Structures are given as structure tokens and as C-alpha cells.
Amino acid sequence: MAKSYDLIIVGAGMVGALSAILLAKSSLRIALVDKHDGEYRLSTPPAYDARVSAISSQSKSLLETADVWQGIPKDRVASYDNMVVWDGLGDGYIDFNADTTAMPELGHLVENAVLNQQLMAQVRQSKNIDLYLGDTLGSHDLNEFGVRAELASGHVLEAQAMVAADGAMSKLRTENAFDTIEWDYGHTAIVATLEIGQPHENTAWQSFGEEGILAFLPLPSVDQKHLVSIVWSVPPKEAEALMALDVDAFCRRLHYAIGKRFDVLGVTQTRQSIPLRQRHAKAYVKPGIVLIGDAAHTIHPLAGQGANLGFSDVKGLVDVLSKAHRRGEPLGSTKVLRRYERARMLDNMAMSAGMEAFKRLFSTQQPVFVQLRNMGMKRFNRDVSLKKKLIARAAGLPSFS
Ligand SMILES: Cc1cc2nc3c(=O)[nH]c(=O)nc-3n(C[C@H](O)[C@H](O)[C@H](O)COP(=O)(O)OP(=O)(O)OC[C@H]3O[C@@H](n4cnc5c(N)ncnc54)[C@H](O)[C@@H]3O)c2cc1C
Structure with missing residues (x-):
């Protein structure tokens, strides 16, 4: 039944x-x-989960509303107050500082496994x-009047609508013929x-240079050991070569890639490599189904915004569906679901376009462009009001005065 x-x-x-x-x-x-079996096994620091997310102020508030943030152990979360971005091919740099805003910090870094574990604990409650x-x-069959689905286990479920939150390779997106723009x-x-x-000085360090895009993101210290999580984006062949290096050689390459700013003493956890692809569904809704995250x-991942955009989708969807539910409107109707699409699509597209522009801007090594880029960075760094706007955008907040 x-x-x-x-x-x-x-x-x-x-x-x-x-x-x-x-x-x-x-x-x-x-x-x-x-x-997934829903069990997230945490590694013991200093061997943190290699997958870490920068969480914005707006996302943190949402996680607090869900009673999730409060459950995260204090020694598994690090705040960052500054962010320094520089051009490895020149002398241009930009520094962002929480002191220039009304925020106590720019954001937090949490291991994905820790966050997933706390989310699952709340789900179970x-x-x-x-x-x-x-x-x-x-x-599964779906239309705007309802959904009927049979699971692999044999359970049969009925509902007013279906939410596809099955990640980048979403099977539901493909099976329901949602077109995407991707490369x-x-x-x-x-x-x-x-x-x-x-010490990492509670600062997110990011270099754009010949060695690719490299971020050193602060983690909590353990036994006076200074720890960072890295995201190092390079062409696929280069990534293969880096993954094949032994740990000492990998650490030496990192030392140079981060402009010799830090000595790299060791890797505490297995390295992982993840191919990166830009993907955007042309529509987020069809009768009876909606895509999120x-x-x-x-x-x-150069600006650490993927999950934050997904959390903004959650906020948009919860607003729309809870109001519709109170009014007794059918949740799978296109009229209801389109309200969510209207609320989210422009914002997501703007962020995608911004990431693409950034990636292209820093891909070129032609001397004229490098010089112009460095001049632009220096000018931007002097413009406090523009920096405040960008910080507010990344935090998901209205502009600061
Ligand atoms: C290197 C890297 C660094 C990043 N850093 C940041 C960062 O600092 N900050 C940030 O905001 N974002 C970051 N991101 C992006 C962020 O990781 C993702 O946006 C986020 O994890 C997406 O969450 P999701 O729940 O939508 O998808 P997922 O985390 O992929 O979850 C999908 C879920 O669906 C399940 N699933 C899949 N297929 C099926 C199926 N057929 N049936 C049943 N279940 C299924 C999976 O088991 C999984 O639990 C980063 C991404 C990368 C690659």
C-alpha cells in the first residue's frame, strides 16, 4: 500500500x-x-575531512533556524576574519576584512562530514x-496533481510534489528531461x-597564478599544529601529475604555489581530486517536480559559494511551499513552483556568470592583460565601499553602509 x-x-x-x-x-x-546510509564517520583531527565548506553568514543563520549549527562541536569549526587574494603573476592583491563591516567574521569553515552528520541528527529527530x-x-509518475514513486526497496510513496536534491549528477534532472547549459x-x-x-591568522589565503587557483583555508589548530584545508584548481593533466607526487614533493610544490608564504610540513589526510564542471538547468520546475542545490x-569552487547558493535555494523553496501549504494550494502546481524559480534563478545565474568571469580573468598569462588585471586589483583594493558590497554579496546580506 x-x-x-x-x-x-x-x-x-x-x-x-x-x-x-x-x-x-x-x-x-x-x-x-x-x-547513502546516512552515517558520516568523522576523522580524528588533525586528519580533518578533505571536503570542507566556507559557510556564509546567511547560511549559518538558516542552519541555526534548523537547530543544526548549535550542534556542531566548537573544535570542528573555524571562523575567518580576513581574506587575502593575490595575483601570483604580479603585485596586485585585494584584502577583505570583517572590521570594515558590521559582521564579527567573514564566514566559517566546516568539514562537510561534520555538517552532514549534524543535519542527519536533526532529520532523525x-x-x-x-x-x-x-x-x-x-x-515514478508525476504531474501537477501529484507524484507516485516506487523505491528500489519496494516501498511505494505518494506526495503532492517531488524535490530533486540529488546533487550535480542528478538522475531526476535527466529522467525528467530538464535541459542544462554546461561546460x-x-x-x-x-x-x-x-x-x-x-599560524594562518584566521585568514583565507587565495593565490591566482601560473600554478592555478590555490586557497589555504583556516582550520582549528590541534596540539599547537597549524592546519589548513586546501582547494587547488589546475588543468586536469596537471592535477594528475600533482596527485602522483609523493607527499614531500607535493608539499614542496604547494610551498612555491602559495608564494612561499607558508612552510608546508605535511598532508594529514588522503588527497582527493574532483573534476569541475559548470552546469545550470534552464528551468528549475516542471509540473510536480522542482530542482534545488x-x-x-x-x-x-573558487569563491566557496556552491553550497551557500544551495542553502539560498532552500530558503526560497521553504518560503514558497510553506505559504502555499497554509493557503491550501496544491504544492506540485506550476503556478506555485514557479514562484520559487522566479525567486532564485537570477541570483544563481549572476553568481555563475561571476565565477566564469573570474576564472577567465585569471586564466590569461598575456603580459598586457596581467598588467591591466594587477592595476585593476590595486584600484579595487583602495575602494572600501566596493569591497563592502562584495563582502555583503558573498555573505548573502544586504549592503553595509
Ligand atoms: C572542491 C570543492 C570545494 C567546495 N567548497 C565549497 C565552499 O567552500 N562553500 C560552498 O558553499 N560550497 C562549496 N562547494 C560546493 C558544495 O560542495 C556543493 O554545492 C554542495 O555540496 C551541494 O550540496 P547538495 O546537497 O546539493 O548535493 P550533494 O552534496 O551532492 O548531495 C546529493 C545527495 O543526493 C544523494 N543522491 C544522489 N543520487 C541519488 C539517487 N539516485 N538516489 C538517492 N540519492 C541520491 C547523494 O547520496 C547525496 O547525499 C565546493 C565544491 C567543490 C567541488
Whole structure:
């Protein structure tokens, strides 16, 4: 016999799990399906999870509303108060500082496994959410009057609508024929946790240079060890070569790539490499189904904004669906779901375009462009009001005065 819900959410990653918690708080009954077993095994510091996310102020507030942020152990989260970005091919640099804004810090860094674990803990506490873990969607029928889905386990679920939060390679997006605009960035990201010889000064350091785009992101110190998480974006062939280096040689390359600013003493966790692709669905909704998070869009991680955009999608979707639910409107109707699409698409497209422009700006090594770029960076660095606007945008806040 079919079990009945208001929504079926497929994908209990950061975005799907957060949307389930917040929608359940608005009294919607949710079936949350994920192929993962829902157990996130944390490594023991100094061996942090190699996947780490910069979390904006707006995302943190949303995670607080969901009672998730409060559960994150203090020794597994680091704040950053400054950000320094420089051109490895010149002398241009930009520094962003929380002191120039009304914010106590620019953002926080949290391991993905820690965040997922806390999200799953809250999901399990909600009486409005039924979890179907280690399971996937088999066949499904949907239209604006409702959804009927059979899971691989044989469970049959019915709901008013389906939310696709099944990540960048979304099967639901493909199966429901959503068109996308996509291309390779020509970059693979290498992520790892490093021990460095000098304090990171609660600063996110980012170099754009011949050695690719390299970020050193602060992590909590352990036993007076200074630790950072890196995201190093380089062409795929270069990434293969870097992954093949032994740890000592890899650390030496990093020391040069970060402009010799830090001694790199070791890698505390296995390195991982992730190919990067820009992807944007041309529409986020069809009758009975809506895309959110990486299922709707993926961007270059150079500004650490992918999950933050996904959390903004969650906020938009929860606003729309909880209001519609109170008014008794059918949740799968295109009229209702389009309100979410209107609220989110421009913002997501603007961020995608911004990341593409940034990546292109720093891809060229032609001397004239490098000189112009460095002049531009210096001028930008003197313009406090422009920097405040950019900080506010990254934090998901209105402009500071
Ligand atoms: C190197 C790198 C660094 C990044 N750094 C940052 C950063 O600092 N800040 C930031 O904001 N963003 C960052 N991002 C982006 C961020 O990681 C993603 O935007 C975010 O993880 C997307 O979350 P999601 O829940 O949409 O998708 P996912 O995290 O991919 O979750 C999808 C879920 O769906 C499940 N699933 C998939 N297929 C199925 C299926 N068929 N059936 C059932 N379940 C399924 C999966 O098991 C998974 O749990 C970074 C990305 C990269 C690559």
C-alpha cells in the first residue's frame, strides 16, 4: 500500500537534508530518500575531512533556524576574519576584512562530514520526516496533481510534489528531461588538509597564478599544529601529475604555489581530486517536480559559494511551499513552483556568470592583460565601499553602509 506525504525529497546531502528539516518545521510531511546510509564517520583531527565548506553568514543563520549549527562541536569549526587574494603573476592583491563591516567574521569553515552528520541528527529527530536510506527511486509518475514513486526497496510513496536534491549528477534532472547549459571549466580541484609551519591568522589565503587557483583555508589548530584545508584548481593533466607526487614533493610544490608564504610540513589526510564542471538547468520546475542545490546548478569552487547558493535555494523553496501549504494550494502546481524559480534563478545565474568571469580573468598569462588585471586589483583594493558590497554579496546580506 502507498504511504502518503506532502513532499518526496530525493537526496539527503546538505541541501536536501536542510530543506527537509525546515519544511517539516512548517508541518509538511516529508519522505527523504538517499542512496547513502546516512552515517558520516568523522576523522580524528588533525586528519580533518578533505571536503570542507566556507559557510556564509546567511547560511549559518538558516542552519541555526534548523537547530543544526548549535550542534556542531566548537573544535570542528573555524571562523575567518580576513581574506587575502593575490595575483601570483604580479603585485596586485585585494584584502577583505570583517572590521570594515558590521559582521564579527567573514564566514566559517566546516568539514562537510561534520555538517552532514549534524543535519542527519536533526532529520532523525523530526517526527514529520520518514527516512528511506540506502534506497533509490525506481519508477515514478508525476504531474501537477501529484507524484507516485516506487523505491528500489519496494516501498511505494505518494506526495503532492517531488524535490530533486540529488546533487550535480542528478538522475531526476535527466529522467525528467530538464535541459542544462554546461561546460567543463578545464580544471580539476585537489583537496587536502595540510599542516603548515606558521599560524594562518584566521585568514583565507587565495593565490591566482601560473600554478592555478590555490586557497589555504583556516582550520582549528590541534596540539599547537597549524592546519589548513586546501582547494587547488589546475588543468586536469596537471592535477594528475600533482596527485602522483609523493607527499614531500607535493608539499614542496604547494610551498612555491602559495608564494612561499607558508612552510608546508605535511598532508594529514588522503588527497582527493574532483573534476569541475559548470552546469545550470534552464528551468528549475516542471509540473510536480522542482530542482534545488547542485541538481539545479554547479559552479567553480573558487569563491566557496556552491553550497551557500544551495542553502539560498532552500530558503526560497521553504518560503514558497510553506505559504502555499497554509493557503491550501496544491504544492506540485506550476503556478506555485514557479514562484520559487522566479525567486532564485537570477541570483544563481549572476553568481555563475561571476565565477566564469573570474576564472577567465585569471586564466590569461598575456603580459598586457596581467598588467591591466594587477592595476585593476590595486584600484579595487583602495575602494572600501566596493569591497563592502562584495563582502555583503558573498555573505548573502544586504549592503553595509
Ligand atoms: C572542491 C570543492 C570545494 C567546495 N567548497 C565549497 C565552499 O567552500 N562553500 C560552498 O558553499 N560550497 C562549496 N562547494 C560546493 C558544495 O560542495 C556543493 O554545492 C554542495 O555540496 C551541494 O550540496 P547538495 O546537497 O546539493 O548535493 P550533494 O552534496 O551532492 O548531495 C546529493 C545527495 O543526493 C544523494 N543522491 C544522489 N543520487 C541519488 C539517487 N539516485 N538516489 C538517492 N540519492 C541520491 C547523494 O547520496 C547525496 O547525499 C565546493 C565544491 C567543490 C567541488
